[in-house]
Amino acid sequence: MYIKEIEFVNFKSFGKKVKISFYNDFTTISGPNGSGKSNIIDGILFALGLSSSRTMRAEKLTDLIYNGDEAKKPDFAQVTIRFDNTDRKMPLELDEVEVSRKVRRTKNAYYSYFYFNGKAVSLGEIHSQLAKAGVTPEGYNVVMQGDVTQITSMSSVERRKIIDEIAGVAEFDDRKQKALGELEIVRQQVERVDIILEEVRTQLEKLAGERDQALKYQALKTEKIKFEGYVLLSKLKDARTELENVDKELAGKEEHFEKVQVLLDERVKELEALEQALETISLEIRKKGEDEQLQVKREIEETKGEISRCVDSIELSESELEDADAKRRKAFVDIDSTKGKVGELEEKIEVENVRKESISSELSERKTERMLLQSRIADVDAKFAATRDELMAARKKLEDIKNEKNELIRNEDRLLDTLRRKSSELRDIENQIRDAEAAFTASDSDTLSVQYEIEKLTENLESLIEDRDDVESNHFRVKEDIKKLETRLHSLQQEYAIAEARVRASEQGGGYSRAVEMVIGASRQNELFGIHGTIAQLGKVDRRYAAALEVAAGNRMQAVVVDTDGDAAEAIEFLKRRKGGRATFLPLNKMRDSRRLESLSYD
Template sequence: MHITGLEIDNFKSFSKKTKIPFLEGFTVISGPNGSGKSNIIDSILFVLALSSSRNLRAEKLTDLINLNSGRNTAEVALEFSDGTKIRRRIKRTGNGYYSYNYLNERLCKQSDIVDHLAKHGIKPHGYNVVMQGDVTRIMEMSDFERRKIIDEIAGVAEFDTKKQQSLAELDIVRERIEREELLLIELSKRANELKRERTHALEYQKWQNELTFYQNCRSAAQLHEREKELRSLLQSAEDHTIQLGRIASDRGIEENELSYLKADLTDIDDLINKKSGADYLKLIAELEEAKGGIKLAEQTIVRLKKEKETNLEAINRVYMDSKRAETRVAECTDQIRTLTIDRTNIAMEGATSKAQLEKFETEIKQH
């Protein structure tokens, strides 16, 4: 690959756009002093970024812009035999300058151009361009330094450099491999530990699941037993409620019967008051005793009425006592009724006798 053309615009002494062709073979640029021969070399170094502004005989890059044109930009373009085109443009600003690089008319970084040229053996510090004084300096070099230059021009130095870089990279890779091997050993140990921990964790999880299962089963069994107990208690409560209802109903019946008995006793008292005799006094005593039993039964019923939920046996006993008292009252009532009948019969006989007596008295008076 070689340069086929150079285009300079407002760069140093070239105030106008100038195109310079480069043909195949050996090209010589000649002219009087001050005609711009060195500026052509400087423009090539500028566009290829092969030298700094000091090597281009300028204090700063903005000094490369022609001062007489009145423009604030300078531009250099190179064309190569493979069709590649490199262009660089600088622009003066109030605070400094801007530099633009183009590779095949595409804006890019300067490092992109350096990398592209390096692929073709063109390097910023190489000997693709030999400046004034370089020949003399090369001749004054030692054999070793001159050999280095020859190796660099021949490309051997590049391979040596790459070899050294490769060896350095190889050492780095070896160190990295050693670190990775050590790390791998540590990771293997850690992996084995984690494997054991995983086995223990899985076993623990298994037993934990079984424990949870049995706990749930036990809880379910306990819940079932509690439900059975609850149903039993509910049934017992329902039975007690029914029993208490029956007792309350029976108590109501007993109270009604007591009321009837009281009425009967009142009637009996009235009859007894009209009847005299030892039998009547005895019956009265028994009647009072029955009344006391009835009264005691009434008091007991009232008391048991308050304790009916907790003292069913006492209610049953009172109920039996009440029944016995009721039986006794019935017996006394029957006896009193018998005496009453006897008294009535006596009274009727007395009335009959009186009527006969009156009849006899009337008959006597008539005679």
């Protein structure tokens, strides 16, 4: 892609519409001072928005409008550039691309417009389209006056930066740095998310424990209600038995009452007989004398007293019998209530003993788990400390290698600069030799002096050639050292990645997951069958390749190998019943043998 044509309208010294054609590869413009050669470059900068107005030798954009005679005072200026896009350097399906800019002056201010293929766009859109073709404001697509002198006076590092910008490497370096920055931000966010996930995981474990306690409480509550029903049924059965006993006792009491009633009736009959006898005696007394009458009266009174005493004793016996019955009933009631209370207390004692035993067993299990966790935590802390020390050492080695590499690169740059200077000096000496040889052929009188100068220059040339060879050999050695350092840096980066993976693994927690440990423990206790173990337990590898295997396999090292898919289903049901979580199972009957490589060995 190249500039095909530039069109000026009222721009600086171009007071009318002017079109300038350009050709492919190379085009030169010549003319006397003040003829407008620099204005063409200013027009390119103006139209493409590659520079400010000060760079174009103007205080403000309105100073770019043609300011000719009084008869012609235009209020706008416009520059249009047409690019040849037949090579599709700009990703558009057009053979010609047109970029135009127009500045218009008003009473109070001015306005600037950009056009891309006749459509009004912004400066950012213009730069975006030009950047696709490698034209940027920061680049050296347009070389201004003084730029060449400035480039020659720059250091090698600054010139290297300019070459990178021209070649487009600087843009990729900026993108790389930006991507690395975003990657660092993402890494920090991932670490923050990992911390949040760890907290959520801890909270979930805590909630899972509380849920288990709640489910246990609910089950115990249901069992308590069931046992209370059993107790009520037992009490009802005892009450029915007691009612039957009371009915039997009441029947006995009624029978006794009937016997007492019969006895009372007999006594009443006896009393009536005695009263009749008393009346008969009274009649006889009346008939007999007074002394006998008195004697009879006394006997009668004694008999009445005896009768009353008998009646009182009968009533007293009945009252005592009723009191005894009442006391007996009360004693039975007290015995029943006492038996019920004793039964309830015994049941409560039994429940508390069972609960005490379960709590004691659970406490012992928790203590055992705590001791195991403490030992595991101690092991993980030791591994983490060792891995952290290895990581710090690897980081330090990496920084030393980077510093050494940077120093070698700087030495290489210095050697290259020295080589360039020596090469330029060598070319100057060769030119002097050619000039001397030409002078030698032109003048025989200066032969001796020229020969002397030639010998001197030849010696200088040989010394410079030796210096150049030394510089080249040093440059070659530096390159070899850089290659060795890059190889070492690559190996250290791999070690650093492995150490970092180990640190992340140790931070996430060592050992197997709770589900895998439950399955392995059940297999050892013969609760589950067909369990062979985890990949980490079954796999055997040389110690040199263990770290690579751990990094590559990751969490798949915890997969459990079983005989059949039925064994896997039983293990999954076991985990569901125990609420142990999830685990990955590899049934051997569902896995097909892959082609074995000759380099692999099986134990």
